[in-house]
């Protein structure tokens with residue numbers, strides 16, 4: 001991790017096949033350590049540049065339990081399968097250190113997901129539809145929240161990265177539920193969704 005000051009660096013994102021994406025990440029011992037604060041700053045710079053919904057530290061070659069995510073309030077990008085009934089305002093960019101996820105139901109919902117580590121691809125992934133999650137903020141404060149729908153999905157997706165799990169490992173039927181975004185938009189999403 002660099003010591004460059006200012007508003008951060010745009011980090012290179014590891015693609016599926018890089019060993020770091022398959023490792024179980026280490027706990028962050030001290031959220032306030034300069035290396036951790038630098039990593040947070042650089043990850044936030046990177047997600048703003050990439051205009052995505054989330055990023056986990058292993059995706060930028062740092063095998064530690066740190067993720068950033070958001071829930072957009074609106075999108076015209078069909079790769080974000082928003083559930084505005086749950087989060088009409090969206091959720092602002094959130095930094096989570098040592099996050100823990102607990103399902104609140106055994107019910108799972110399938111929907112399409114993408115990942116920066118698999119550019120251009122999408123998969124139909126089952127996720128718990130309601131969860132509780134807890135984490136430390138960059139200031140070291142404990143936070144616990146509930147999430148439903150897309151919000152629950154993105155938290156589960158990002159936290160899976162900390163276990164070395166990428167979404168293709170969760171797809172129930174890879175024969176039907178996996179492919180290139182362009183083709184899936186054309187053939188699988190309704191016309192309204194594929195705009």
Ligand code: NI
Nearest residue numbers: 114115116117
């Ligand atoms: Ni991902």
